[in-house]
Amino acid sequence: MILSPECVAPTGCMQGEAPLWSPSEGFLWWVDVRRAKLHRYNPKTGNTRRYDLPVKASSLALYGGHLLMAADREIGFFDPANEAYERLSILPDEPGSNRTSDGGVAPDGSFWFGTMDDAERDPSGVYYRYGEDKSVTLLRLPSVLVTKTLQFSPDGRTFYTCDTAEAEILAFDVHPETGALSGRRTFASTYDLGGLPYGSTVDSEGGLWVCLHGASRVVRYAPDGTLDKTIILAAPLPTGCAIGGQDMRTLFITTARTGLSFPQLDARPLSGSLFAVEVDVPGLAPRAFGKRETDR
Incomplete structure (x- = not known):
């Protein structure tokens, strides 16, 4: 099945990423990594709002009425009410050429995120776990070039991630009590689809929606890895997706302009x-930082 989305906010982001649905507000939040901006979209009115950030945020999570952010080489939170940002933790061992990348909240309420070489030349990206006690723990996962897709299955027993440069999505088994990862395997390859896996989201049936950067597509994989839906975009560089809306059946998709030539931008x-x-298939309310799966 092929679906065709519509443009709901022509914001012209250089690198729009990390869409996050807030059920309590009825807003979609996302960032423009390159411009250090935070965007908000209200589906009821169609209005958008833009906030200036002191950091280049790359991923978001709900956090008690605020937004938890992975940005540059730190973790912080932003309060939209007064537009104040506060740094919570830094990543002292990260190279100066690295920055944070994608992230997501685990079933135990911790925030998992990755880093990457900002120039996308050196595979120095690693994975971290940020806990409610402000501890930052290095996860035992291979280093990568571009860290994208940090998602968990609805039951919390499968973790999905990818190194975009490898054109494949990996799956791991998650221990229900310790959160330890095992059983690494290739869940799906995007090589034959002509795009690189980027941001993603999981729906209520465990389907994994994945943006294919460079292919103007967002695809849905069933839990067994079968490709069963395709979305064609009027933009070649989809970057992230999230399901929200009043009935949790609206798939929102962020896109980028970075890397496109003037003729390409004229065409798209x-x-x-x-x-x-x-x-x-409806989505799931996003996990909030600091709240365990049983608290949802």
Whole structure:
């Protein structure tokens, strides 16, 4: 099945990423990594708002009315009410050429995120776990070039991630009590689809929606790795997706302009915009930082 989304916010982001649905507010949040901006979209009114950030945030999580952020080489939180940012922890061992990348909240309420070489030349990216006690723990996962997709299955027993440069999505078994990872395996390869895996989201049936950077597509994989839905975008560089809306059936998709030539931008002027499309399978309310799965 092929779906066609519409542009709902022509924001022209250089690198729009990390869409996050806030059920309590009815807003979609996302960032423009390159411009150090935070964006907000209200589906009821169609209005958008932009906030200036003192850091280049790359991933977001709900955190008690605030937004937890992985940014540059640190973790912080932003309060939209007064537009104040506070640093919580830094990553002292990260090379100066690295920055944070994608992230997501685990079933135990901790925030998992990755880092990457900002120039995308050196595979120096690693994975971290940020706990409610402000501890930052290095996860035992291989170093990568571009760290994307940090998602968990609805039951919390499978973890999905990828090194975009390898054009494959990995799956790991998650120990229900310790959170330890095992059983590394290739969940899906995107090589034959002509795009590189980027940001993603999981729906209520365990389907994994993945953005294919460079292919103008977002695809859905069933829990067994079977490709069963494809979305064609009017922008070649989809970067992230999240399911939200009043009935949790709207798939929001962020896109980028970075790396496109002027002729390419003339041909795809909506690059960098926010897109939306209705899907059959509803999504799940996002996990909030500091709340265990049983608290949802």
